[in-house]
Amino acid sequence: MDQEAERDLSRLCVHTITTRPLDLETAVAEYASRGIRGITVWRDALQKTGAKRAGRIIREGGLDIVSLCRGGFFPSTDRKTRKSSIAGNLAALEEAHDAGAPLLVLVCGADPGQSPETSREQIKAGIEAILPRAAELGVRLAIEPLHPVYADTRSSINTMKQAIDMARYFDSSWLGVAVDVYHVWWDEELETAIDSCGRDGRLFAFHICDWKVPTGDILNDRGLMGEGCIDIRRIRGWMERSGFEGYNEVEIFSDIYWNLDQDRFLDMIVRAYLDHS
């Protein structure tokens, strides 16, 4: 790699949840000072300032706001809960618009009290209910397939194929797919699916981290790029070959890293990004 490529951070984005201990202002300043160019904002990080002011802080800090995380969680055995979930998603769309985020990521949800098929029908109904408003506001929606280990309570959409099928059902340019290597790396059909999704113009986001061996906690022990068994560079290659030109978004849930000095952790993120993705 030549020296320029070695320092190319122009497509690096970090999720606020990755550096959860930092408030939004600090996160923006710390990301920008390291040459990180994008930020994906989790909804909790908007609460203190409100969405509009958060958007201004980000723009004035010199960062692109890549997406808002996260909407979804549509299924429930309880009709009232389903209705209030749709209201919550509509509110998230307003927040995304107010903050200037062009994309809302959907973790679609699951309810272990019913079959996955029923949950998927409710996901479909939920997307149908919010998609028109997303288009009005100019905010795209990305379905993120979740690893099958989360099929009980977090998502009944567990493969790229399922996410693409759901996106295609609606035939709207406002609906696409978010690819997170943690969730899909094991899938034999990943390369083919990314290719197919790219031909549709539906590759909306790319999240990176690593699968640690062993993984101590299935939710909050994700690894820094290079720490685990995922060939991130190879998957990134498939994304780019399929026409994806967006950010590489570092999204890491980790009790270990949240307990680290976040300045030091951000330096590690930049290094790991350059070396392993």
Add this chain to the structure above:
Amino acid sequence: MDQEAERDLSRLCVHTITTRPLDLETAVAEYASRGIRGITVWRDALQKTGAKRAGRIIREGGLDIVSLCRGGFFPSTDRKTRKSSIAGNLAALEEAHDAGAPLLVLVCGADPGQSPETSREQIKAGIEAILPRAAELGVRLAIEPLHPVYADTRSSINTMKQAIDMARYFDSSWLGVAVDVYHVWWDEELETAIDSCGRDGRLFAFHICDWKVPTGDILNDRGLMGEGCIDIRRIRGWMERSGFEGYNEVEIFSDIYWNLDQDRFLDMIVRAYLDHS
């Protein structure tokens, strides 16, 4: 359910690992006294008596030996380890034959130091190396697809489709598939895959337990039937519709249940089997 069906234990099998604290003699006696008809033996349970004597204990106790668990673990970045794994699998086949077990279950293995594709090539080579001896000994081999949460170190075969593809590659009646609800319940294509596998005559085994919500430990917190979110009865229905006539094998890894009085636990297994599978 009429009274007879309500007491139908004729297809109930328990894995020795489910009641790990019991030695083989005790397990056989306790299973038989409750009307359990089948036993699947884990290799550690054969060590004390040797395979031949273990087979006699089981037959004299009135139980069918359903399978031996487990072979597999073929992939490794190290050539010597791959060679010794094949030797270990050949030894397991002798044990199965000596004990009178008609089937050896394969947990195929994975090595996080190489790509899943490479691991699958090594799995293929491993099966190729042992299949002729399996046929000579009259011991069938069953590929068990493992949940994608185990894709890092335990198996690069994570869906029914992959297991069936691998089995079909060899075109041998000695090679089939073991379906464990814990590993495949989340898969949208499960019903279709079971159907397709059944048409091939390759449904060799059916393992049951439940996916607890939440799951405290991804390896050793499996649930008793009815305790989690898997619709076991529905999947069993697909198996039977596809021609499966074998045992329903209760395979539960659980620190919680291993710490319970095993007599009480066996009563719970029988009750849960009748109520939820």
